[in-house]
């Protein structure tokens with residue numbers, strides 16, 4: 454049987470996360486739980502169904518239609534019994550306000566490539582390609598390996614975004630043929646890793662450093678990316694420690710990603726809560742100061758990636 458990957462989104466005309474016009478393929482499942490994550494729907498491995506209360510008009514169409522009788526309401530708030538739901542998608546299709554969403558679909562590499570190739574004309578013109586992201590894409594390293602091989606046979610370049618916290622075997626399987634590796638350095642401080650891996654971060658920093666070292670020994674093109682998260686790592690000392698790592702591993706570029714709150718409605722709809730509500734991204738001037746720390750070390754820095 455053909456291998457499938459668990460995909461939760463394919464986004465066209467993506468202009469970040471690699472050169473040119475890109476199609477981003479989002480793979481579901483992540484073993485980290487960054488409280489600020491812009492894609493919290495990526496974290497669980499299995500399918501999920503959500504209702505955005507702010508969009509729901511409580512028309513009850515979905516409740517009346519569900520073949521599994523999985524939908525019910527409590528005081529005009531629509532809820533889904535996920536043990537009864539078989540993710541048929543009927544309620545999502547007919548919801549007049551797009552308040553219902555299913556996250557997660559099993560797709561073959563051929564199915565993903567078919568969608569990707571709909572925009573073939575733009576990649577060549579813009580120097581773009583495909584970005585594989587998530588969730589943590591390298592948890593599905595075999596699928597990523599096959600997807601990259603299929604992209605290469607269509608002459609498409611591939612960037613992969615990763616947190617870098619997987620075994621070396623998975624890392625290499627997924628990244629050996631990637632053109633660009635966007636490696637997130639969320640922290641260099643072992644004391645802080647519990648914030649992003651509350652269930653046990655073991656040797657987060659050791660695993661990350663070891664993977665970077667091996668990628669560089671194999672001459673892979675690595676770009677460090679630092680999401681700048683208020684109250685967690687928005688300091689000069691954090692950026693300086695990333696600069697020191699870049700020098701140590703001969704990495705030439707560190708991008709800075711300003712904190713945003715695009716994921717906040719999804720956190721709520723998934724019942725995860727959102728602890729970043731009152732956090733504000735750095736002022737432009739402060740971001741520029743962090744950028745200049747990197748540039749003064751003769752490294753390239755793009756804000757926004």
Ligand SMILES: C[S@@+](CC[C@H](N)C(=O)[O-])C[C@H]1O[C@@H](n2cnc3c(N)ncnc32)[C@H](O)[C@@H]1O
Pocket residue numbers: 483489490491492586587588589590614615616636637678679680681710711712713714715
């Ligand atoms: C959602 S992650 C998926 C890839 C991989 N799991 C990782 O963390 O690198 C993609 C990128 O979004 C960034 N990101 C996530 N939430 C963010 C937020 N609230 N503000 C800015 N960047 C964010 C991550 O740091 C990462 O560079």
Ligand code: SF4
Pocket residue numbers: 504508509510511512513514515516531547548549550551552553
């Ligand atoms: S169909 Fe959509 S708007 Fe109507 S009750 Fe269901 S979720 Fe709400």
Ligand code: SF4
Pocket residue numbers: 502518519520521522523524533537538539540541542543544545
């Ligand atoms: S996806 Fe299908 S089974 Fe699940 S709640 Fe919607 S209509 Fe019911």
Ligand code: SF4
Pocket residue numbers: 483484485486487490491492493495496587588589616
């Ligand atoms: S590692 Fe990436 S996908 Fe996973 S929780 Fe953190 S930002 Fe989200």
